[in-house]
Amino acid sequence: MKKNISRRQFFKSGIVASAFASVPNVALSANRPALFIPPLIEVRKGRPIFLKMESVAHQFEAGKYTEVWGFNGAYLGPTIRIQKGSFAKLNYLNNLSQSVALNIQGLQASGELLGGVAKILNKGDSWSPIIPITQSASTCWYHSVSLANSAYQTYRGLAGLWIVEDEKSTNGLPKKYGVNDIPLILQDISLNKEGEQLFQNKQSALFGNQLSVNGRISPYLNVQRGWLRLRLLNASVSRNYHLRLDNDQPMFLIAQDQGFLPQAKKIQTLQLGPSERAEILLNLNQTSESIRLIEGEPRNILKKISAFFSENALLDNTILEIRPQGLSAVFSDDSLPVLNNDAVATLRHPILQERKLHFDANSGMINDKHFNPKQILNAKRGSTERWILTTNAPLGFRIQGARFVVESINDQKIPESEIAWKDSVWIENKVSILIHFDNTSTNSHPFIFGTSNLMLADKGCFRLLVVQ
Secondary structure, three states: OOOOOOHHHHHHHHHHHHHHHHOOHHHHHHOOOEOOOOOEEEOOOOOOEEEEEEEEEEEEEOOEEEEEEEEOOEEEOOEEEEEOOOEEEEEEEEOOOOOEOEEEEOOOOOHHHHOHHHOOEOOOOEEOOEEEOOOOOEEEEEEEOOOOOHHHHHHHOOEEEEEEEOOOOOOOOOOOEOOOEEEEEEEEEOEOOOOOEOOOOOOOOOOOOEEEEOOEEOOEEEEEOOEEEEEEEEOOOOOOEEEEEOOOOOEEEEEEOOEEEEEEEEEOOEEEOOOOEEEEEEEHHHOOOOEEEEEOOOOOHHHHHHHHHOOOOOOOOEEEEEEEEOOOOOOOOOOOOOOOOOHHHHHHOOOOEEEEEEEOOOOOOEOOEOOOOOOEEEEOOOOEEEEEEEEOOOEEEEEOOOEEEEEEEOOEEOOHHHOOOEOEEEEOOEEEEEEEOOOOOOOOOOEEEEEOOHHHHOOOOEEEEEEO
16 A cells, blocks of 8 residues: 655655665674673583573663563573483573463473473462483574463563584584574564563564564674584564575575484575574685675665665664684685484375364464364374465464474475474465374373464464374
């Protein structure tokens, strides 16, 4: 619909155009904050993991402190890193005024141990599950799944990374956390003039106009040349990202949600829907200057002005400015590591049954029905099912406590060289997935599945799942 432009809007556009034209990219880069690296909790020899939810002071913009939520005294949560074969001794404590339910998305455990929507922590409540870590290397994340309140609580800061390592996951890969193995938690947010987060809970989707990465707006990272590993998490409430480098340098996709690809895939663009994770490698020996990881296409002056007036666009589409330091090594190894993957075998599993799920992105209904807690989907432990997911408008899908491989997108088969274990996927029109159920859940501690658009999920666009 065409909208008339008022004198104020026209005057504003002139100011914006002049501002964009007069401020060079170098000056904009100089004002970027340094990337914050979430603290690492390395779990060894039964070390307990303390996660205290509380209100904290944080500044998204320099000098503007505001109240947000997080864990252990910081916005967002620490990164948990744990080895396959060990036990996670968790200690949750809720010091917030609201009740909270948490999930570790991607972690393979029973419904009783994961918690999820059924395990509600009221103010002052604590909970200490002990979870055996049985899965191979993966990048998971923990966040709020509180009924009708997960979008607000996750947006406020109840989110963090959870990394599982195994004996093969660091072979030939960058592995120094915060040095050449960098976590990036992506959120789109909107702020008022005081620097406070803006949120409207009546909408079916939320699109902020600024990019927060680990709690900083479009930051920079100084890093040594060589291979750089980025662990990307889309912790946004609704937004789907298309990531690329502004100099058109290729990226190498090595892993998705729950594991490695069979081999690294050379890509120019990475799509990342809500709840999806991905690991990419960048060869910084191939660039002589700073490069930017951006959302969408590089912007000229006209596109920057257009973004300013677009309702859902980001004012600055820079996710991270990467500033390589030092000289390229004369004998640097530019070869890619050999990866390990057992997900491809799922394509040959017997299919117990096929289900069809249609999502209505407007009403929040699944198969023309609203959420009903008495309607529970049942699956058999150890089985594999084919789920055909369709939607009337693009949205994300996620499932708790299980894992799947994407069989086809819009009836186009996925090459075996690109198959990896996942628990979240973006649906443009139609996606066929093969889900394997390894973990149990019960009526009192069910898993959930549905949209990963948390605004829509809070309106009931999800279902309960019992696996026995």
